[in-house]
Amino acid sequence: MDHRALQLEQALRDAGVRVTRQRAALLRVIAGSEDHPDAAELHRRAEAAGAGVSLATVYRTLTTLQTQGVIDKLEFQGEPARWEAADQRHHDHMIDVDTGEVVEFINDRIERLQAEIAAEMGYEIVHHRLELYVRRRGA
């Protein structure tokens, strides 16, 4: 999905963020990833694509892209942080504890209930985190 990567480059420039060779490469890697890779994995993929990026820059870039709202950070139990493109609809995650597979899901009722609970206690939600650690039924 190089098209998406180009859109993002422009958005970054518009926001006054410099689009370096390294950032462009990472944008392409991220736009082309369907899964939820961590920094080391993104670094590997970028290198495999001949990017020439240091791991430190990967970390700095991820922070930058998150600030720009281009990617979201996922922190599952104790593993290194993973990342996903932020262009999709808001969703939560289900993690198969046996296989490590991550499944995304959307449920509006849960979203609404969360907002209600917070409101009842006098708060508004800034963001939230809902992770279901699951196992295939009968496994």
Next chain:
Amino acid sequence: MDHRALQLEQALRDAGVRVTRQRAALLRVIAGSEDHPDAAELHRRAEAAGAGVSLATVYRTLTTLQTQGVIDKLEFQGEPARWEAADQRHHDHMIDVDTGEVVEFINDRIERLQAEIAAEMGYEIVHHRLELYVRRRGA
């Protein structure tokens, strides 16, 4: 709540886990904590109580107690892990992003919805994590 600590000691012995001076001290500290301290804080409190425990042992003990089902581990965004006694009813957490305050809450409807969602996709829930990062309304 030294009474609770004594109950726990017995449960540990019954499970074949040795109740050392250090573990007994940590059990007392944990039973007496209403908040959600991390390992370093628990170490400080134990030391303040004259326990004489190393930080390494605090970590090892926390792992042991978690395995025994005596305490639960909380991993909020990027902070060191925190711990709480597991003797209460299951609940989730709301974290005030401005003050760092942690509020516990219970909502059966959310629990049920989670189970339904997992079931619909052919999974059963092993455990889950729901955290609401919130801000006081109008702040």
Next chain:
DNA sequence: CTCAATGCAAAAGATTTGCAGAGAG
């Protein structure tokens, strides 16, 4: 041209671990 971004290597912070000695049951 200028200032933000990069690479490198070192630092940081949380947690884990190898090993020899101590102590619970």
Next chain:
DNA sequence: CTCTCTGCAAATCTTTTGCATTGAG
């Protein structure tokens, strides 16, 4: 007595950072 637990210091792992250099706009 035995075998688990502890302390210590060193190691690990992920992520961050200082500083000199590079390169985007």
